[in-house]
Amino acid sequence: MNVLAIHTATPEICVAAEGDAGSYLISFKGKSQQAEEILPFMEEAVSKAGFSLKETQLVTAPEGPGSFTGLRLAYSAAKAVQFSSGCPFIPVPTFTACANDFKYCTNPVLCVMDAKKKHFYAQFFKDGEAFSPVLDISPEEIAAKVLEETKRMETGLILTGPDAEILASNPSFEKTLNTGLSEKEKINLQVIPTKNGAIFSIIALSKLLLPHYNTGNSFGIGPIYVRRSDAEISQG
Numbered sequence: 001m002n003v004l005a006i007h008t009a010t011p012e013i014c015v016a017a018e019g020d021a022g023s024y025l026i027s028f029k030g031k032s033q034q035a036e037e038i039l040p041f042m043e044e045a046v047s048k049a050g051f052s053l054k055e056t057q058l059v060t061a062p063e064g065p066g067s068f069t070g071l072r073l074a075y076s077a078a079k080a081v082q083f084s085s086g087c088p089f090i091p092v093p094t095f096t097a098c099a100n101d102f103k104y105c106t107n108p109v110l111c112v113m114d115a116k117k118k119h120f121y122a123q124f125f126k127d128g129e130a131f132s133p134v135l136d137i138s139p140e141e142i143a144a145k146v147l148e149e150t151k152r153m154e155t156g157l158i159l160t161g162p163d164a165e166i167l168a169s170n171p172s173f174e175k176t177l178n179t180g181l182s183e184k185e186k187i188n189l190q191v192i193p194t195k196n197g198a199i200f201s202i203i204a205l206s207k208l209l210l211p212h213y214n215t216g217n218s219f220g221i222g223p224i225y226v227r228r229s230d231a232e233i234s235q236g
Helices: 035-049 068-085 094-100 139-153 164-168 171-178 196-212 230-234
Strands: 003-007 013-019 022-028 058-060 109-116 119-126 135-137 157-160 189-191
Touching: 003 035, 003 068, 003 196, 013 035, 013 196, 022 035, 022 196, 035 068, 058 068, 058 196, 094 109, 094 119, 094 196, 109 139, 109 164, 119 139, 135 139, 139 157, 139 171, 157 164, 164 171, 164 189
Parallel strands: 003 058, 109 157, 157 189
Antiparallel strands: 003 013, 013 022, 109 119, 119 135
8 A cells, every 4th residue: 555654743854655665764854844845755755665646545644742833734745645646644643653662561651742831742541542631731740640640550651752851851850750759669761762753653553544534524634733822822
């Protein structure tokens, strides 16, 4: 199956394709998120995978959370491919993809992304299924929830997502997580950052969702934003 995935929800931009010639990934940082910069990488990825953009049979992208600009860019690019090829566009929740590699782990999983303004987006998973909504909270609040969940489940925790290392080294997070605990009582925290936006998990999950694809709603779907944009906030 010819599948194209476009991930621009974070500063690490990834484009991946799967086709008869195999899988191909392009990942880069440091460029501005502009549609004209993404198109050549999309064309290269599908060409290496053995098909053209018009031959795409499924296009996918992160549904959110993510940056406003990044999510809009991926959706715009994906819908352009959908329009030209007539293929389904199936977005996948960003954190569901991040947690997918750990669905067989016994410990709960916490996916995090830097949301700026001293907050992180965060969501808890177990066995690949979310057991919390996507949260927009401070490092201290995340640490408190980690303590609560690990105590309730009597387990350690896997910390993943694109900004797992940033949270793990945050002084407020570390202080709240460890204050008053002996070395024996401290949480067994495994920090495993998401690589390449978990883009191949996005592809795999989009294919699983394909049988439930609804053509009637496909052109009206949009990203899921966890918080309002600065423009919306300023307008009250």
